[in-house]
Amino acid sequence: MALLEVTRLVRRFRGLAAVDDLSFTVDEGKTLAIIGPNGAGKSTTFNLISGLLPTHGGSIRLRGADVTRAPAHTRTRAGLGRTFQVVQPFLDLDVLDNVTVGALFGSDRHRDLAAARAEAARLCAFVGLGEHLTRPVASLTLADRKRLELARALATRPALLLLDEVMEGLTPAEEREAITLLGRIRAEGVTLLLIEHVMSTVRDLSDRVVVMDYGKKLAEGTYAEISRDPKVIQAYLGTEAEA
Amino acid sequence: MRRDLAGWAAFLIVVAGLPWLGLGGDRYLMLLANVTLMFMTLALSWDVVARTGQLSLAHGAFFGLGAYSVAIAFKLWALPPLLGLVFAAIVGGAIAFALGVVTLRLRGIYFAIATLAFAEVWRTVALQVPDLSGGTVGIAMPPLFEGDRIASYYVIGTIFVLALSLSLAVRWSRWQYAVTAVRANDTVARVMGLDVVRVKVGLFTASAILATLAGAFYMPFITHTDPFDAFDIGRSVSALVFPIFGGLYTSAGPVIGTIVMRSLEEYLRVTPPWKDGYQVVYGLVIVIAVLFMPRGLLGLAQRYAGRWPWRSSR
Amino acid sequence: MEALPQTLLFGVLRSGLYALTSLGLAISLGVIGVVNFAHGEFVMLGAYIGFWLYVLLSGPLGLGPAVSPLVIVIGIPLSAVALYLVASGIFRLALRPVLRQPELNQMLLTFGLSILLVNGTSITLSPQAKDANLDWRFDVFDLGFASVTYARLAVFAVCIVLVLASYVLLQRSRLGKQMRAVAQNRLGAQIVGIHVDRVYEIAFGMSAALAAAAGLMLVFQTQVSPYVGLGTLLKAFSIVVLAGLGNLTGVLWASLILGLAEQIVSQYVPGGSALRDGLFFVIIFAVLLARPGGLRR
Numbered sequence: 001m002a003l004l005e006v007t008r009l010v011r012r013f014r015g016l017a018a019v020d021d022l023s024f025t026v027d028e029g030k031t032l033a034i035i036g037p038n039g040a041g042k043s044t045t046f047n048l049i050s051g052l053l054p055t056h057g058g059s060i061r062l063r064g065a066d067v068t069r070a071p072a073h074t075r076t077r078a079g080l081g082r083t084f085q086v087v088q089p090f091l092d093l094d095v096l097d098n099v100t101v102g103a104l105f106g107s108d109r110h111r112d113l114a115a116a117r118a119e120a121a122r123l124c125a126f127v128g129l130g131e132h133l134t135r136p137v138a139s140l141t142l143a144d145r146k147r148l149e150l151a152r153a154l155a156t157r158p159a160l161l162l163l164d165e166v167m168e169g170l171t172p173a174e175e176r177e178a179i180t181l182l183g184r185i186r187a188e189g190v191t192l193l194l195i196e197h198v199m200s201t202v203r204d205l206s207d208r209v210v211v212m213d214y215g216k217k218l219a220e221g222t223y224a225e226i227s228r229d230p231k232v233i234q235a236y237l238g239t240e241a242e243a
Numbered sequence: 244m245r246r247d248l249a250g251w252a253a254f255l256i257v258v259a260g261l262p263w264l265g266l267g268g269d270r271y272l273m274l275l276a277n278v279t280l281m282f283m284t285l286a287l288s289w290d291v292v293a294r295t296g297q298l299s300l301a302h303g304a305f306f307g308l309g310a311y312s313v314a315i316a317f318k319l320w321a322l323p324p325l326l327g328l329v330f331a332a333i334v335g336g337a338i339a340f341a342l343g344v345v346t347l348r349l350r351g352i353y354f355a356i357a358t359l360a361f362a363e364v365w366r367t368v369a370l371q372v373p374d375l376s377g378g379t380v381g382i383a384m385p386p387l388f389e390g391d392r393i394a395s396y397y398v399i400g401t402i403f404v405l406a407l408s409l410s411l412a413v414r415w416s417r418w419q420y421a422v423t424a425v426r427a428n429d430t431v432a433r434v435m436g437l438d439v440v441r442v443k444v445g446l447f448t449a450s451a452i453l454a455t456l457a458g459a460f461y462m463p464f465i466t467h468t469d470p471f472d473a474f475d476i477g478r479s480v481s482a483l484v485f486p487i488f489g490g491l492y493t494s495a496g497p498v499i500g501t502i503v504m505r506s507l508e509e510y511l512r513v514t515p516p517w518k519d520g521y522q523v524v525y526g527l528v529i530v531i532a533v534l535f536m537p538r539g540l541l542g543l544a545q546r547y548a549g550r551w552p553w554r555s556s557r
Numbered sequence: 558m559e560a561l562p563q564t565l566l567f568g569v570l571r572s573g574l575y576a577l578t579s580l581g582l583a584i585s586l587g588v589i590g591v592v593n594f595a596h597g598e599f600v601m602l603g604a605y606i607g608f609w610l611y612v613l614l615s616g617p618l619g620l621g622p623a624v625s626p627l628v629i630v631i632g633i634p635l636s637a638v639a640l641y642l643v644a645s646g647i648f649r650l651a652l653r654p655v656l657r658q659p660e661l662n663q664m665l666l667t668f669g670l671s672i673l674l675v676n677g678t679s680i681t682l683s684p685q686a687k688d689a690n691l692d693w694r695f696d697v698f699d700l701g702f703a704s705v706t707y708a709r710l711a712v713f714a715v716c717i718v719l720v721l722a723s724y725v726l727l728q729r730s731r732l733g734k735q736m737r738a739v740a741q742n743r744l745g746a747q748i749v750g751i752h753v754d755r756v757y758e759i760a761f762g763m764s765a766a767l768a769a770a771a772g773l774m775l776v777f778q779t780q781v782s783p784y785v786g787l788g789t790l791l792k793a794f795s796i797v798v799l800a801g802l803g804n805l806t807g808v809l810w811a812s813l814i815l816g817l818a819e820q821i822v823s824q825y826v827p828g829g830s831a832l833r834d835g836l837f838f839v840i841i842f843a844v845l846l847a848r849p850g851g852l853r854r
Binding site: 296298300345346349350351352353355356357359360361363364367368370371476480483487516517519520521522523525526527528529530532533534537 | 592651654655658660661662664665666668669670671672673674675676677678679680684787788791794795798828831832834835837838841842845846
Binding site: 084156 | 423
């Protein structure tokens with residue numbers, strides 16, 4: 001069933017279309033990756049979907065319900081989670097408390113403080129931060145901060161999780177750990193929508209790929225299909241699609 | 244939390260018993276006690292809004308609005324002061340709600356500027372409607388409880404307890420997480436499912452109502468005010484200096500900060516070079532606090548004395 | 558309606574002072590990104606320097622008619638340099654360490670400074686307002702449709718010259734280019750080798766110098782007291798907000814609008830002379846309501 005339907009989405013900045021007539025669908029259980037050269041409009045698309053930017057045209061449906069005009073927090077409570085490309089933990093809170101925020105407010109369950117904290121602790125352990133619950137966020141490594149981003153997003157009980165360049169800045173070993181973790185998240189029933197630059201991740205994780213360029217959808221298909229598409233290769237001119 | 248609750252209960256018992264501990268007979272000391280509770284209310288209310296990351300310079304204006312509401316209600320409808328408090332709370336709440344909605348999307352600095360502009364304009368407004376406000380001459384009303392300072396002490400005491408309750412309720416409930424998240428990063432807070440609009444506007448309105456109540460008490464207590472007294476920018480300054488000095492984002496901080504700084508102020512006000520410029524100390528405190536003591540007195544105590552009855556860790 | 562040409566003229570003349578006052582604020586906001594709540598106090602201190610000069614030149618030195626022009630000629634450089642040094646010191650001691658802290662801390666710091674300066678002045682000098690009886694405040698120039706005091710003309714002329722000189726500095730000089738670079742992109746500026754902290758310090762000093770010059774000219778128009786800062790600050794804010802963040806040319810237009818609006822309201826609206834003082838509020842909130850997303854860099 002279609003979890004997310006993006007139809008003819010438009011967003012302009014000072015007359016320039018950052019997202020131009022974009023349409024795609026994410027089916028439950030099927031991982032979709034959005035790729036494209038820098039400036040293609042990928043992060044803008046995420047901001048439109050999660051409700052941080054108003055649209056200038058088009059519609060967004062989450063589980064069949066129209067959320068185009070809904071505020072961000074409503075979309076989250078309806079099952080949409082996201083992480084940010086530049087990780088943004090709440091610096092004034094420690095690790096456990098960061099995740100607790102998501103557990104408390106991200107859905108209609110766990111309104112009780114004690115239950116929310118327990119859930120937060122469980123999620124921290126799930127992502128591998130079990131040892132660091134009371135540490136101040138500033139002392140975490142980048143990989144751990146990304147785990148925190150994930151745990152916090154998971155605490156909002158998403159049906160669909162938007163992952164914005166999760167692999168950026170990770171070492172190859174960390175990348176492999178991340179892929180394993182994402183696989184476990186998928187196994188929990190969460191559908192993933194990723195923006196990625198690291199092609200091996202896209203190849204390994206995604207069921208379908210949408211390629212964006214200049215705000216438009218350039219191509220769509222399986223990884224194998226789009227990596228052979230001459231339009232896609234041209235857009236990435238100079239960049240080798242990793243084998 | 245239970246330990247803190249015990250501490251606060253003890254504190255409140257002492258406060259309630261103050262008139263019976265020998266202070267009751269001294270009119271000057273009772274005046275101080277009344278006024279200190281009033282300022283503690285103001286400080287606590289400011290601190291609550293600061294927790295969402297908003298630096299309000301308008302709290303002094305709500306104080307003035309409270310004072311004028313009670314006075315005008317008495318003048319027009321002979322509304323007794325205790326009912327006047329209710330009227331003032333409604334007026335203050337409505338205006339605060341409107342201001343909160345308008346300033347909602349403003350970044351920190353623009354929010355501060357907007358609240359400063361809001362605060363400053365009321366003096367002009369009051370001067371413009373002399374039929375209602377009495378203009379430069381000001382407005383007067385009979386004293387609360389015919390000047391019985393012990394009775395009025397319990398009135399402001401009740402208002403203070405309301406303010407303290409709000410402050411503690413936010414700290415000890417899941418709202419502590421909400422305000423801290425909103426303060427730390429309100430965009431991400433939205434994505435975490437927080438209705439940031441409701442948090443900011445709701446707390447701002449509640450806080451402003453308390454500031455209004457403090458001013459509404461002030462009017463019958465002091466029996467006369469004018470636009471320069473009611474809307475004195477110094478009160479907005481006090482509202483923020485006391486919590487910053489005592490310890491931001493806590494409940495004990497505003498209380499302790501008020502007691503210490505107001506005592507200092509009482510001394511300075513009658514001592515020659517400082518008389519009119521005693522607020523220079525406030526400026527100094529703010530600068531020193533920002534540079535060296537960001538967690539205020541409580542933060543210092545935490546650092547040097549280890550555990551402190553009122554924890555300010557979260 | 559016969560008063561219209563005079564009203565418009567006064568509005569234009571007044572806008573000169575507003576432009577000079579706001580330009581400094583726009584620079585510190587645009588280049589450093591800090592809202593300087595003490596800006597009004599820099600103006601106030603400039604005014605006190607002007608007053609002190611007036612007393613010195615007309616009293617012990619008894620220079621008579623030469624006092625007015627001398628206050629300007631000596632006072633502008635004197636107040637500008639003095640406040641530049643004061644601001645520079647403030648920057649190094651207090652502001653620079655706070656630049657890495659959250660915005661609200663920076664705001665609190667300058668707010669605290671403002672209170673310090675107002676009350677410090679009130680204590681060390683006197684809380685009483687003082688009037689400088691410069692003869693240019695009374696000598697009148699008859700233009701036919703209006704009579705203008707020498708003071709208004711002088712204030713306008715001096716302010717416009719200083720504002721234009723500042724624009725030239727910002728557009729043409731190397732320093733100006735550095736300041737604009739830093740204003741647009743701090744990291745990029747650092748990468749090309751611009752010493753950002755030094756640019757900040759100079760920008761802050763410059764904004765104080767401009768404020769002080771504006772303050773000096775205030776003695777030709779109004780009473781001097783420790784409390785003139787707040788009203789000045791609010792008007793400057795309303796102009797900067799109206800002009801738009803980072804828009805330095807906009808400051809000229811916004812100043813003109815405020816100057817004209819004040820005179821028109823004061824002349825034609827019943828009860829206007831008091832409403833005039835509330836215009837800053839109308840402008841600020843009108844702008845904020847029209848651009849509810851706040852103001853972007």
